[in-house]
Amino acid sequence: MVLDKLDNVDKGILYLLQQNARDNTTAGIAEKVGVSSSTVGNRIQKLEENGVITGYHPTVNYEKAGLDHHLLAIGTVPYGRRGTLGKQILAVSGVVSIRELLTNKQNVAIELVGYSRKYIESALDELKELGVTIERIEMMKRERTQPFDDLGKEYTTEGDTG
Amino acid sequence: MVLDKLDNVDKGILYLLQQNARDNTTAGIAEKVGVSSSTVGNRIQKLEENGVITGYHPTVNYEKAGLDHHLLAIGTVPYGRRGTLGKQILAVSGVVSIRELLTNKQNVAIELVGYSRKYIESALDELKELGVTIERIEMMKRERTQPFDDLGKEYTTEGDTG
């Protein structure tokens, strides 16, 4: 499924879901994109089936949850092994995300979260054992995420997206 | 609110929500953490009020949504301006996330998404105008996100988290 098959209704729904996937009800979305609530439900289901929406997750403030250690490990993974290693890296306790880049060096950015320095160190040890060469470790100050804002805002009646 | 105030029930709820924030109902969570569904509802509300949970977002597969251009701009922002610039950077069309690091150089990683190369270029121009020095631009191969898996799994009866 590519964008050609995403019409204005899909785009509007995606935009609003990205604003708030929990408080934006199907009825509320329906009103803003100009269709019925059951159509919104059908569309969302299709977006999920087609892999456009792959999941719904809460954004957790790790500091407020008591996880004081939050850092980014920038490293290198051998070219051929990146696909396989991704899952293994995610399986390491404390790893919350990986970004894979199309470069030969420094091609992975691994976000780590933990209760203590010891916790982080054991995660780094595990990563090394998997074959990840850690090149830099930086403390993360903050991470901000936002929906792609040009997806379908124009197809909605922006009002109270919550 | 810090972790000291997060008890096992909170941790279990957070764990399950991170697995699937949509299909895990309060009743289902209640069963797995061993409390009533209304308690789960109350706890979730408090986690939101206290800023532990800051939002719920769908994970969107940008490629499947027709947004073929997905890259990471690594750059530098003057030390004193990072706090202010964050919001402005997020306001640039195409920017979906920023990671701020505690370094002097290359202290921001800006994730960009767009329909076309032109689209991306205009976003980069905007970033430069804001005062961001772009040092490297890398194509993103993939991004994988996962909940912090050591938050409260032990306090749940892992069964059908969906």
Next chain:
DNA sequence: GTTGAAAAGAGCATACA
């Protein structure tokens, strides 16, 4: 702070245009 039940609201499936 937790529970259980009742009420309000949301989502889903069926039927129809």
Next chain:
DNA sequence: TGTATGCTCTTTTCAAC
């Protein structure tokens, strides 16, 4: 394919513990 209605399930609220 999109829309409307009725049914079921979820969430929220409130009294009681």
